[in-house]
Amino acid sequence: MHDAVWVHARLAPMVGPVIRDGALATAAGRISWVGERCDWNGDARVEHDARGAWILPGFVDCHTHLVYAGSRAHEFELRLQGASYEDIAKAGGGIISTVRATRAASEAELLSLAQRRLRSWLAEGAAVVEVKSGYGLDRDTELKMLRAARRLEGVVVKTTFLGAHALPEEYKGRADAYIDFVCDEVLPAAAAEKLVDAVDAFCERIAFTRHQTARLFETAKRLGLPVKLHADQLSDLGGAALAAKHGALSADHLEYTSEAGIDALARAGSVAVLLPGAYYFLRETRLPPISALRSHHVPIALATDHNPGSSPLSSPLLAMNMACTLFRLTPEEALAGFTVQAARALGMQASHGTLQAGKAADFALWEIDSPAELAYAIGANPCVGRVRAGKSVLST
Numbered sequence: 001m002h003d004a005v006w007v008h009a010r011l012a013p014m015v016g017p018v019i020r021d022g023a024l025a026t027a028a029g030r031i032s033w034v035g036e037r038c039d040w041n042g043d044a045r046v047e048h049d050a051r052g053a054w055i056l057p058g059f060v061d062c063h064t065h066l067v068y069a070g071s072r073a074h075e076f077e078l079r080l081q082g083a084s085y086e087d088i089a090k091a092g093g094g095i096i097s098t099v100r101a102t103r104a105a106s107e108a109e110l111l112s113l114a115q116r117r118l119r120s121w122l123a124e125g126a127a128v129v130e131v132k133s134g135y136g137l138d139r140d141t142e143l144k145m146l147r148a149a150r151r152l153e154g155v156v157v158k159t160t161f162l163g164a165h166a167l168p169e170e171y172k173g174r175a176d177a178y179i180d181f182v183c184d185e186v187l188p189a190a191a192a193e194k195l196v197d198a199v200d201a202f203c204e205r206i207a208f209t210r211h212q213t214a215r216l217f218e219t220a221k222r223l224g225l226p227v228k229l230h231a232d233q234l235s236d237l238g239g240a241a242l243a244a245k246h247g248a249l250s251a252d253h254l255e256y257t258s259e260a261g262i263d264a265l266a267r268a269g270s271v272a273v274l275l276p277g278a279y280y281f282l283r284e285t286r287l288p289p290i291s292a293l294r295s296h297h298v299p300i301a302l303a304t305d306h307n308p309g310s311s312p313l314s315s316p317l318l319a320m321n322m323a324c325t326l327f328r329l330t331p332e333e334a335l336a337g338f339t340v341q342a343a344r345a346l347g348m349q350a351s352h353g354t355l356q357a358g359k360a361a362d363f364a365l366w367e368i369d370s371p372a373e374l375a376y377a378i379g380a381n382p383c384v385g386r387v388r389a390g391k392s393v394l395s396t
């Protein structure tokens with residue numbers, strides 16, 4: 001006996017062909033059957049008529065910085081008036097302003113701010129959201145951010161430790177000492193509290209070197225944690241190759257990654273996570289190497305990279321449109337980027353990303369004529385239902 005079945009649905013399982021008149025059943029929070037409606041002869045306690053809606057796997061946003069306090073809208077205004085980054089930093093802006101506000105906020109405040117932001121993802125049928133730390137840059141605030149992230153409701157949350165996001169003011173000129181502190185104290189404390197699903201770093205000229213990143217990755221390995229990397233966003237520091245060398249789940253950004261770096265990612269089976277929101281908001285001009293990623297068969301995931309400084313983007317649908325418009329991804333690649341490939345980027349391919357028997361019954365219903373419409377439309381949200389662990393939930 002199945003708990004529920006959805007009939008008269010069009011299904012995009014993200015593996016195998018689409019099904020024009022399908023049925024999808026659930027039992028005990030998992031998908032228990034999926035296929036053509038004419039082949040369905042099971043028993044279910046509840047039958048839902050999808051009335052021709054498309055059912056897709058719930059979106060997986062595999063790269064966000066959703067937990068933080070403070071706003072950077074004023075900084076946006078200043079930049080539009082011609083202020084330089086230096087002017088903004090002098091006026092107390094930039095990442096340090098987010099760090100200051102996040103340190104000052106309580107865990108309950110951080111949770112409430114992030115939960116409110118999360119509404120947009122829920123309205124678009126999201127199933128999984130990854131959340132990074134990295135606005136504390138001290139032990140207590142990093143842990144506070146991760147605890148707040150773990151308490152978010154409505155989606156499955158994966159937490160990533162990003163203590164090596166930026167150098168805090170109190171370590172100015174002492175980046176190696178800060179990495180020691182992160183490796184010896186902060187990361188082990190977060191791991192001991194079981195707050196960490198993966199470890200990330202910002203490997204860039206304005207952040208941490210390859211050598212410092214490698215030291216952090218060694219610590220992650222000792223603690224049995226997988227790694228990811230903000231790599232080659234602003235320059236080619238060989239970040240992708242470093243991530244691949246450490247068997248990273250993903251390397252993210254990649255605007256400046258060389259062909260050798262892409263080849264290394266392909267060999268390591270790492271996912272390339274592209275972040276069109278930051279490219280758009282920072283008005284970057286260097287495109288990520290899409291054709292080389294395709295020719296090397298590196299799986300491509302997409303994410304919002306939601307953060308207050310460089311990508312205040314709260315819509316997976318808009319990120320898909322940006323990826324097609326700016327990066328020339330196909331709508332099919334964009335959809336895979338927020339489902340099957342994003343699940344891989346979080347090591348969740350066994351439970352999420354496709355509609356297959358045995359996976360979590362986390363999916364969304366869409367009133368659209370074809371899945372390509374999701375990437376095509378700008379500012380529309382045709383999500384008409386969200387199912388979490390087999391249960392229908394309102395989409396807001």
Ligand SMILES: [Zn+2]
Pocket residue numbers: 063064065230305307
């Ligand atoms: Zn990021």
